[in-house]
Amino acid sequence: MADEKNGPLGNDLSRRQFFTKLGLGSLSIAAVGTAAFSYQYLEPNVLYEPSPVVNAGKPDRYPLDSVTLDVNNGIYIIHSAEGYFSISAVCTHLGCLTAWKQELGLIACPCHGSKFEQSGKKIEGPAPKPLPWKRVWINDDGDLLVDRSTDVPALARDSFVRV
Amino acid sequence: MAKTVDRYFGDLQQTRLWRSIFRSGPGSSTLKRALVIQQNVFLHLFSTKVRTRMLSFSATWYLGTLTLGTFLILVATGIPLMLYYHPSAPQAYADTKDLQFVVSSGMFLRNLHRWSAHAMVFLVFAHMFKVFYRGAYRPPREFNWVIGVVLLLITLLLSYTGYLLPWDQLAYWAITVGSNIASAVPVIGDKIHFLLLGGHAVNANALLRFYVLHCMILPLAAMFFVAIHFWRIRKDGGLYNHDSEPATVRAKMIGSAVKETN
Numbered sequence: 001m002a003d004e005k006n007g008p009l010g011n012d013l014s015r016r017q018f019f020t021k022l023g024l025g026s027l028s029i030a031a032v033g034t035a036a037f038s039y040q041y042l043e044p045n046v047l048y049e050p051s052p053v054v055n056a057g058k059p060d061r062y063p064l065d066s067v068t069l070d071v072n073n074g075i076y077i078i079h080s081a082e083g084y085f086s087i088s089a090v091c092t093h094l095g096c097l098t099a100w101k102q103e104l105g106l107i108a109c110p111c112h113g114s115k116f117e118q119s120g121k122k123i124e125g126p127a128p129k130p131l132p133w134k135r136v137w138i139n140d141d142g143d144l145l146v147d148r149s150t151d152v153p154a155l156a157r158d159s160f161v162r163v
Numbered sequence: 164m165a166k167t168v169d170r171y172f173g174d175l176q177q178t179r180l181w182r183s184i185f186r187s188g189p190g191s192s193t194l195k196r197a198l199v200i201q202q203n204v205f206l207h208l209f210s211t212k213v214r215t216r217m218l219s220f221s222a223t224w225y226l227g228t229l230t231l232g233t234f235l236i237l238v239a240t241g242i243p244l245m246l247y248y249h250p251s252a253p254q255a256y257a258d259t260k261d262l263q264f265v266v267s268s269g270m271f272l273r274n275l276h277r278w279s280a281h282a283m284v285f286l287v288f289a290h291m292f293k294v295f296y297r298g299a300y301r302p303p304r305e306f307n308w309v310i311g312v313v314l315l316l317i318t319l320l321l322s323y324t325g326y327l328l329p330w331d332q333l334a335y336w337a338i339t340v341g342s343n344i345a346s347a348v349p350v351i352g353d354k355i356h357f358l359l360l361g362g363h364a365v366n367a368n369a370l371l372r373f374y375v376l377h378c379m380i381l382p383l384a385a386m387f388f389v390a391i392h393f394w395r396i397r398k399d400g401g402l403y404n405h406d407s408e409p410a411t412v413r414a415k416m417i418g419s420a421v422k423e424t425n
Contacts, residue, residue, distance in 0.1 A: 047362050095343040096336060111340060 052149035059084055059144045059163045067100040067107075067118060075134060075146055076100065076107070078118060083160035086134045086146040087120040093127040107131065120154055130154065136161045208390060210397040217402045226290035231389065233283035237321075238382065240276040244269075248328070250374035252367040255330035280322055287318050299403035307395040310388055317385045324377035327370060338365050338373070 013021075054073045062068055062079040069076055074090045074097060089098050089107075096111035106123060107116040114125025122130045135150040138161055152159040175181055187198040197211040216222060247266055248258045262269035291311065294300055300308040327338045342360055346352040361368030396402060405411055 042358050042361075044361050044368065047368075049362055049364065049366060093343075094340040096340060111336070 052147055054146045054148060056144040056146055058142060059138065069100055071097065073148065075148060077144065077146070083162040084136060084144060085160050086136045087131045088134060088148070091127055092129040092131065093125070133159050138163065208393040208397065210401050213401065214404060217404060223402065224293055226286055226293050230283060230286040230290055233279045233286060234385065234389070236279040237276060237283065240272045240279065241378065243272055244276060245378060250328070250371050252330060252370055255328060255370060259329040280325060284318060284322055287315055291315065297403060304399045304403060307392060307399055310392050310395065314385065314388050314392060317381055317388065321377060321381045321385065324373040324381065327373045328377065330370060335365055338369065
């Protein structure tokens with residue numbers, strides 16, 4: 001007859017300890033699984049958010065040397081001598097909508113006073129980064145399109161669109 | 164007249180119905196009065212005996228009790244407000260305006276909810292300062308301080324989530340800014356932002372999540388921790404009273420012993 005405290009396999013685990021470990025182990029696995037399921041549940045798989053691609057209309061709507069704010073989509077459409085380009089109007093600090101100040105010739109954020117140049121370059125303020133440039137192109141109908149989800153390098157030749 | 168009322172009340176306390184509900188019988192002995200507290204599901208969290216000195220205004224300025232008072236007002240006004248409020252965009256804004264201008268007493272309830280919320284945040288901070296400057300956070304009460312900090316965070320989160328519900332410009336931009344602060348957390352910041360809003364921007368999903376947090380999850384968490392907070396007061400030896408703290412008593416005894424030997 002084996003030692004009462006030892007299991008049938010001769011190791012140091014008693015039957016009670018074995019089942020305790022088995023139970024706790026199962027509960028741990030179930031807890032991890034529940035946490036994973038909960039996390040997945042809380043993360044929406046389908047978002048009914050507006051498309052990142054914005055149709056900004058015919059380019060001739062925007063006169064030369066103009067900065068136009070699209071309030072609903074949070075972008076500027078800028079027609080400069082080099083061509084059309086678009087930058088985000090959402091402040092890189094905490095996400096407020098900035099505004100173009102025609103009389104000062106700069107972009108300013110009403111929330112915490114960040115200031116940017118027309119090219120998105122940061123002048124001052126708590127904003128840590130410049131306003132990012134967005135990809136622009138002309139579609140087959142001759143409309144100016146902006147992809148808000150794609151950043152392009154500032155002032156790069158390909159970041160402008162010429163008509 | 165008063166005597167008659169007392170007698171009727173005494174008779175009532177003798178009835179089987181009363182005894183079945185409240186268990187402790189009539190009488191005003193120390194034991195009976197202690198049992199009234201101990202045997203009541205709501206009051207058993209509290210100490211059965213309190214020093215008269217601790218019931219005076221100067222001892223605590225009643226700040227903790229007043230905070231609970233504002234919380235109860237917020238529950239009592241928040242539930243009726245829920246009856247006219249749909250947590251959907253853009254209906255939420257219209258409902259808020261209806262509550263303000265169309266629903267009978269809606270403006271009163273909404274304003275009471277708002278001012279109580281402001282008062283609660285103020286009182287929580289005042290309560291913290293009072294506890295801190297009296298030194299009432301010291302052992303054995305240090306864990307109750309920690310629970311208090313959790314309650315402070317819950318209070319601030321309740322304020323923050325309630326801010327979005329009117330669905331006006333102030334709410335929208337306040338939550339845009341506030342949730343972007345969460346993005347500043349290293350590595351997982353953007354994930355927290357996404358889970359909190361249920362999307363990439365403040366929209367219908369965010370409104371619904373904030374509504375559920377504000378009306379369900381956070382109030383339940385608050386009640387849970389408030390219950391522990393009160394129960395710990397009893398378990399940690401009642402409200403802090405400097406004159407009867409063990410250290411003070413010991414110092415006094417040593418002082419008087421020294422005097423006697425001299």
